[in-house]
Amino acid sequence: MSRKPSFANLRSAAAPAPAVAPVATPAATAPTQTATPASRQGRKQIAGFFSPEMSFAMHTLARRQGRSLQALMAEAFNDVLRKHGESPIGY
Template sequence: MSRKPSFANLRGAAVAPAAIPAAEPAAPAGAGEGSPPRPASREGRKQIAGFFTPDMSLAMHMLARRQNRSLQALMAEAFNDVLRKYGESPVGE
């Protein structure tokens, strides 16, 4: 079984400045040349994300599957329920 080469072997090795490519500034997602176009379904929308336990993730994915709905649709319903609970107007999907 062979081992991967160690980066320690590269210590002290001279690298010519011309060998290092200049970093280009990163363009925002969905903008500029070379980046894939943003899907129309995401236009005018913002992402909301969270980290949950594996059990919560599994339960939500299974519920979405049983209801024949997307996880995003279930999350929108849940967020609207929370808004109603605290006296705010639901905003839809």
């Protein structure tokens, strides 16, 4: 089953084509440990499932404003916290 195109692909129109993966060998399939990117250190993931229309609207707004989807979601979460009398946490 093929995957739908990602909005991340829109960031650069001249993105290089993905490389063809070599044939898997036991050494190539061994799990590897990677360092956590600095942008994710000290952060925790929050995920949710939304309608395709909501996803498209949020990605479109983020693209139009030149912001990340994560930044828009942080703004929305802070607005909900304020609405319910809690202190906003920030980004």
